[in-house]
Amino acid sequence: MKQVLKIGLDSAAPFPMHTDYQSEVFEGFEVDLLRIIAKSLDLEIHYEVSLWKDILEQLYRGELDLICSAVSVTPSRMRILEFSDPYLQFRLCAVINQKDHLDDLSKLKNKVIGVRAAAEAEKYMLKHYPAYNLKHLDTNREMYEALLQGEIDLLIDDSPIAGGFLKKHKALKIGTFLPDTDTQYAIAMKKGDLKLKSKINGVLHTIRKNGVYQQLFAKWFTQIQL
Structure with missing residues (x-):
């Protein structure tokens, strides 16, 4: 019998990382990545959808086995969670x-700026x-809709997710990249889950070496500026 892993998934659907799990077509870079990992390690994956502001705490409490949903690697998170090699x-x-x-965020003191609750932005x-x-919002969709409707003047987001929304909303653009914010996504696991971490890292190493990662x-990221 295959080992079943409970995978935490952001309900906000940060495309192109992944779409809404309840949508007609569930797809994205991380969906494909996990499918390859599960096949390589003979695992069965079950998704658990949560608000982003709750999902890391669920993993920490052991209610999830891992999260592969645009999780930024940060020093504070590394103290309480395990991370795979970045992808x-x-x-x-x-x-x-x-x-x-x-061209300069210092000029925006009187503007309304949208950010997602509990996100690194x-x-x-x-x-x-x-x-x-x-203005603190729970989902990407709410945040971008607020910008389109003029309820906020701009928003701060991860560049891959922004790129996905900009392909859909041509009325928006990236104004500037924030200085000193180079960050990486990785798969987050429970602290001490070193065996699973090693296996996942092995798959990540293999797909980079054989060209599957590049494919x-x-x-998913053609024409998206990272």
Whole structure:
């Protein structure tokens, strides 16, 4: 019998990492990646969908086996969780309307800035621009809709996720990339789950060596600026 892993999935569906699990077609870079890992390790995966602000705590409490849903590797998270080798590098960026111009975040003190609750973008803004007017939203869809409707002046997001939304919403663009925000996504696991971590790293190493990773990257990130 195959080992079953409970995989935490962000309900906000950060495409192209993955789409909404309840949608007609569930797909994305991380969906393909996990499918390859599961096949290679003879695992069966069951997805558990949660709000992002809850999902890391669920993993820490042992309610999930791992998360592969645009999890940024940070020093604070590494103290309480295990991480696989990174599978994607990216930056934080500011998304604005096509008609607007932005080259310096220091000029935005009187603007309303959208961020996702508990995301690294939110933490970055709270640390570097604590006096700014932030609007905290639970999902990507809410955040981008707020920008399109003029409820916020701009939003801060991970560049892969921003790229996915910009392909859909041509009225928006990346205004600038935030300085010193080079970050990586990796698969998060329970602290001490070293055997599973080693097996997953083995698969990641293999697909980079045999070209499968490069094929996945080209499939999902063509024309997306990371």
